Amino acid sequence: MFEAIVNGLSGLTASFAHLHWSNPVMIAVGCLFLYLGIQKDVEPLLLVPIGFGAIITNIPLAELMAEDGFLRVIYNMGVANELFPLLIFIGIGAMTDFGPLLENPKIFLLGAAGQFGIFITIGLALFFGFDKLDAVAIGVIGACDGPTAIYVTSKFAPHLLGAVSVAAYSYMSLVPIIQPPLMKLMTTEKERKINMSELSTTTPASRETKIVFPIVVTIFGGLIAPKGLPLLATIMLGNLMKECGVVSRLTKASENEIANVVTLFLGISIGATMEGRAFLNPQTLMVLAFGFVAICLDTICGVGFGKIMNVATGGKINPLIGAAGISAYPMAARVVQKEGLKYNKFNFLLMHAVGANTGGQCGSVMAAAIMLSVLQGMGIIP
Amino acid sequence: MDNWTFGITMLVVGMGGTLVALALLALIMGLLKKIFPLKEESK
Secondary structure (H helix, E strand, O other), X not given: OHHHHHHHHHHHHHHHHOOOOHHHHHHHHHHHHHHHHHOOOOOHHXXXXXXXXXXXXXXXXXXXXXXXXXXXXXXXXXXXXXXXXXXXXXXXXXXXXXXXXXXXXXXXXXXXXXXXXXXXXXXXXXXXXXXXXXXXXXXXXXXXXXXXXXXXXXXXXXXXHHHHHHHHHXXXXXXXXXXXXHXXXXXXXXXXXXXXXXXXXXXXXXXXXXXXXXXXXXXXXXXXXXXXXXXXXXXXXXXXXXXHOOOHHHHXXXXXXXXXXXXXXXXXXXXXXXOHHHHOOHHXXXXXXXXXXXXXXXXXXXXXXXXXXXXXXXXXXXXXXXXXXXOOOOHHHHHHHHHHHHHOOOOOOHHHHXXXXXXXXXXXXXXXXXXXXXXXXXXXXX | OOHHHHHHHHHHHHXXXXXXXXXXXXXXXXXXXXXXXXXXXXX
C-alpha cells in the first residue's frame, strides 16, 4: 500500500527529475517570445504560438513530439511535407497589391538585388564549415520571407527549422532597427533627398495587366525554376484570385480563415522544434548570426543597386528605395518612407518603396526557386 | 563537389539567375502594359 502511494507520487515528480538544464532555459525563451508578442506587439501572430510551443515541448515526459504526440501530428501534417508555408503563401498573394510594381516594372530589379545577401551568406556559411544544404537553409533567411525560409529549411535542413524560423521572423520584425543605419551609410545626403514624385514616366497598370501578371510569372518562373514552382504558384494563385475579383469568397478565406489556422499550426509546430537539447548549441547561435548578416547584406546590395539605377536614370531614382527590395513586406517600405521624410519632408517615397517591396516579395520567391533548381541541376538534391 | 565550387556556383548562377529572371519579368510586364493599356474611363 505504502509502496503504491510512493510509486504514484513518483509519477507526479518524474518530470522534474527528467528536466535537463536546457529545458528551463528554453521555457524562459518561450516566455520571452510570449512577452515580446503580447506586450511589445512584435509579430504576435507568430511569436505567441511559437513561444507557447517552445514552452510545452520542453516539459519532459509529455512526449508531444513523440511518434503520435499531438505536436508531431501537426508537424507531420503540414511542416514536414511543406504544406503550411504554401497555404500561407496563397494568403500572402491574396493580400499583396502588385500595382505599384507594375506601374514601374524597372523597380523589379531592386527586388532582385535585395536577394543577393542570400547567396553571399551561403558562401559565408560554407566558409565557416556548414554543409551545403545547411548553408542553403541559413542563406535563405536573407529572403526576409518567413514562409520561404520555412519551406526551404523544412525540405533540406529540418534540424535547423527552429533556429532559421526564429531568425527569419525576428529579423523581419527588427527591420526598422537594422536598416536605417545601413541606408545612411550607403547613401549621400544629396541622394537621400531625391524627390521621386517628379518621376512622371510611370503609368498605372490596367485590370487586365494585373490579372495576366500572376499567370505570366507562374508560367515563366515555373519554366525557369520548376523546383520552386510550389512557392511561385501559390503566391500567384492568391494574387490572381484577388485581382480577378470573381472568387471573393476564396480570396477572403485565403487571407483570413486559411492563413489564420495555418499560422497557428505553423507557429506551434516551429515552437515544437525548439526542444532544449537540440536547440541550445553553438550552431543555433551561428544560424542567428548569419541570418543577421544576410539581412544586412540584402539591404546593402539593395541600396547599392538603387545607386546604380540612380546613375542609369540620370538621378531620378532615390537609392533609399533599394532597401525595400529585401521583401519583409510591408515593413521595409514603411522604413524607406520614414527615412526619406527625415531628409526631405516633402518627399513621399512610399508608393515607389511599396513597388520595390512587392518586387522583393516576388524576388525572394524567385531567388528561392532558382536556388532549388540550381541545387537540382548540380545534383545536390533529387 | 567541393564547398568552394558549390559556393561560387550558387553566387554566380543564383544571383545572376535571379537578376536576369526579374529583368526579363520587368520587360514582359512593360510589354503587357502596352498590350493592355489603361483605358481612359478607368483613369
